[in-house]
Amino acid sequence: MIVISGSIPINPAMREEAMKTAAWMSEQSEGEEGCNRYRFAFDVRDPNLMVLVEEWASEEALAAHFTSAHMAEFQKAIPGLVGGAPSITRYEVSSSGPLR
Template sequence: MILITGHVILTPEHRERMIALGAEHSARSRGEAGCLGHNCHIDVEQPDRLVFVEEWADMAAVRAHFAVPASGAFVVEMRALSPQPPVMRIFSGEDVTARVVG
């Protein structure tokens, strides 16, 4: 499984547009092959930070997601609206929940 986390800083003048973009991007991404989960959240400790949490079946699915034109357009628009570049980290791992909690 591939886990992607990221965030973007919201600005007062673009806040609603950026939140709408994040929600649209997450909803669209959940329909892609190999997407196990894709959500955006407002950080309760830093309310001007929009956080993304994504789960993908494998790197092939992530590469396909990055190749979708709408994904690229999303990043370009978010970069233009935010005072700081978006942050993204990609992790490879396995779900060990059953081994930890029984």
């Protein structure tokens, strides 16, 4: 499994538009084969910091995501919404389970 985790500073004047765009992107992405999770949320300590968590079943599924039409549209929208440089990290997970 591949996990993507990151934070994206949002321009405060564009927060509502960022929320709409993120909700649309989440819905589109979670409809893709191999996407187990694609969620955005806002940081409880910084209302203008959007947090991203993605889970992908395989490298192939993630590669297909990067070439999707909705990713191209999202990448066009993002520059007008951000308020700083995103910080995004990729993890390759060998196992997972409930926290005990």
